[in-house]
Amino acid sequence: MFFISIIRTIKFALQNFWRNIWLSLVTIIILLLTLIFVSVLSALNLLGDQAIKSVQDKVDIDVFFITDSTSDQLATAKGIIESYPEVKDVTYITTDQALENFKVAHADDEQILASLDELEENPLPASFVIKAKKLNQYDAIIQRLDGESFKELILSRDFQDNAVLINRISQITTRLTQVGIGVSILFAVISFLVVFNTMRIAIYTHREEVGIMRLVGATNWFIRGPFMWESLLYAVLASVLTMALLYPAALVASPYVNAFFEGYTFDFVLFIRSNFWQIFLVQMAVSLGLSMLSSMVAITRYLKV
Amino acid sequence: MIDFKNVTKEYGKDTAAVKNVSLHISAGEFVTIVGQSGTGKTTLAKLMIAEERPTRGSIVIGGWDITHIRHYEIPVLRRQMGVIYQDFKLLQKKKVFENVAFASEVSGTPSKKIHKIVPQVLKIVGLEKQVDKFPRQLSGGEQQRVAIARSLVHRPKIILADEPTGNLDSINAQDIINLLLKINKFGTTVVLVTHNHDIVNSLRKRVITMDHGMIISDQKHGKYIL
Numbered sequence: 080m081f082f083i084s085i086i087r088t089i090k091f092a093l094q095n096f097w098r099n100i101w102l103s104l105v106t107i108i109i110l111l112l113t114l115i116f117v118s119v120l121s122a123l124n125l126l127g128d129q130a131i132k133s134v135q136d137k138v139d140i141d142v143f144f145i146t147d148s149t150s151d152q153l154a155t156a157k158g159i160i161e162s163y164p165e166v167k168d169v170t171y172i173t174t175d176q177a178l179e180n181f182k183v184a185h186a187d188d189e190q191i192l193a194s195l196d197e198l199e200e201n202p203l204p205a206s207f208v209i210k211a212k213k214l215n216q217y218d219a220i221i222q223r224l225d226g227e228s229f230k231e232l233i234l235s236r237d238f239q240d241n242a243v244l245i246n247r248i249s250q251i252t253t254r255l256t257q258v259g260i261g262v263s264i265l266f267a268v269i270s271f272l273v274v275f276n277t278m279r280i281a282i283y284t285h286r287e288e289v290g291i292m293r294l295v296g297a298t299n300w301f302i303r304g305p306f307m308w309e310s311l312l313y314a315v316l317a318s319v320l321t322m323a324l325l326y327p328a329a330l331v332a333s334p335y336v337n338a339f340f341e342g343y344t345f346d347f348v349l350f351i352r353s354n355f356w357q358i359f360l361v362q363m364a365v366s367l368g369l370s371m372l373s374s375m376v377a378i379t380r381y382l383k384v
Numbered sequence: 385m386i387d388f389k390n391v392t393k394e395y396g397k398d399t400a401a402v403k404n405v406s407l408h409i410s411a412g413e414f415v416t417i418v419g420q421s422g423t424g425k426t427t428l429a430k431l432m433i434a435e436e437r438p439t440r441g442s443i444v445i446g447g448w449d450i451t452h453i454r455h456y457e458i459p460v461l462r463r464q465m466g467v468i469y470q471d472f473k474l475l476q477k478k479k480v481f482e483n484v485a486f487a488s489e490v491s492g493t494p495s496k497k498i499h500k501i502v503p504q505v506l507k508i509v510g511l512e513k514q515v516d517k518f519p520r521q522l523s524g525g526e527q528q529r530v531a532i533a534r535s536l537v538h539r540p541k542i543i544l545a546d547e548p549t550g551n552l553d554s555i556n557a558q559d560i561i562n563l564l565l566k567i568n569k570f571g572t573t574v575v576l577v578t579h580n581h582d583i584v585n586s587l588r589k590r591v592i593t594m595d596h597g598m599i600i601s602d603q604k605h606g607k608y609i610l
């Protein structure tokens with residue numbers, strides 16, 4: 080009997096869905112727009128974060144050493160620097176490695192390679208690549224380096240400060256998030272009202288049936304069931320459609336996005352693919368939450384039992 | 385079957401529609417409730433199906449005290465009572481068969497059973513040949529018979545008819561009363577609210593007369609006295 084009633088309430092819901100097909104479509108479209116907006120916003124947020132991370136990854140101090148420095152001295156220096164609390168890691172690039180890297184980087188350039196071969200000795204210095212744990216710790220590390228006994232071994236120091244760039248990106252993402260949250264709330268409120276109104280109309284069109292149902296002893300949940308199923312249907316269709324629209328759009332956009340992140344380990348499509356179900360579930364949760372909540376309010380308000 | 389003890393129903397302050405009514409209706413009885421408009425007959429009927437709650441007093445239906453009936457228990461009560469109104473309350477977009485089947489569908493009866501019971505009740509009311517018609521293709525009397533068929537699908541112990549002949553001419557009205565008498569013969573308790581003198585007088589059944597929310601007479605083989 081329980082099973083029969085579930086089937087019947089679903090049947091009633093589908094009938095109503097078709098009976099008011101235009102209203103149903105409008106409801107789904109507004110939910111769809113909300114989901115698309117929230118998704119695009121989240122994607123931009125994610126890309127902003129990735130951009131900051133990528134730039135952060137690029138920040139480091141390159142310390143070059145004079146050719147006279149011995150590998151023992153450098154090993155000691157490396158140990159000292161690694162013991163700084165601000166330091167995340169130190170990569171030691173020997174002169175041989177530096178040469179190797181240089182050759183690889185200029186593999187296409189015959190002239191450079193040829194001129195390199197003419198030199199008898201390796202002209203490239205050994206170096207350390209130092210990364211701080213946090214972006215604002217580089218100054219402290221530089222100060223420490225200046226006070227060390229191995230200071231005279233240091234040929235030069237290269238620190239490119241990307242703080243300005245990072246600040247700009249994070250300003251943009253923060254601004255984007257603020258505006259986005261505002262507009263998202265607006266969208267959510269609108270879809271809440273649209274679903275609410277749709278359910279109100281559905282209840283109104285069915286007032287006779289509902290009256291008779293009560294008269295002949297239909298249970299409360301049987302009377303409410305069709306309306307709940309209907310709002311569930313809106314939510315599911317909206318999130319499925321959102322995914323069906325956004326996934327191809329992401330595929331189209333991804334070459335451009337990836338080009339922007341050239342040289343960094345971030346692949347937009349791969350990200351979407353590996354998080355497909357999470358993204359889908361979040362969208363489903365958002366639309367279900369909105370749709371079910373507002374129809375619940377409409378039902379308790381207009382479907383007195 | 386139906387027991388009212390000192391039941392009062394007030395819709396607002398100082399507007400009692402039913403005042404201190406006590407009455408007992410036994411199983412299998414055919415009872416007519418008469419009285420002028422606005423004397424509380426419909427309110428009395430609503431109290432029986434728990435559409436309204438008594439302000440004071442207690443109501444017992446079939447041994448079940450429904451004075452403080454819970455929300456979720458009301459459907460159980462309604463399935464034991466068939467209710468018929470003056471305006472038929474049929475769904476215009478559904479055919480005769482569907483209108484009757486609807487009552488079973490929404491209370492979880494399996495389809496197989498619905499297809500067995502609906503033709504049965506339609507036969508009782510004499511509409512077995514009209515199953516595929518829409519309400520607007522039927523006369524008032526026929527529409528009321530559809531409503532009666534619908535009220536019978538749960539095999540109720542009580543049929544409550546509030547002015548069922550109010551919209552019908554006298555021939556159709558008599559048909560409906562005869563149908564109610566037939567249902568009563570099967571053992572179903574029938575409570576008929578009406579203000580049709582001819583019907584009341586020809587019935588020679590128990591008549592409860594109401595005035596200003598109170599029972600002013602209760603006769604075993606009564607006549608319309610107002």
Ligand SMILES: Nc1ncnc2c1ncn2[C@@H]1O[C@H](COP(=O)(O)OP(=O)(O)O)[C@@H](O)[C@H]1O
Binds near residue numbers: 396400423
């Ligand atoms: N829902 C209601 N709210 C307020 N007053 C009502 C309501 N229903 C009925 N009444 C009042 O109660 C009295 C009895 O009404 P009713 O039971 O419908 O009488 P009858 O069916 O005998 O005509 C009337 O005065 C009517 O105005």
Ligand SMILES: [Mg+2]
Binds near residue numbers: 425426427
């Ligand atoms: Mg009345």
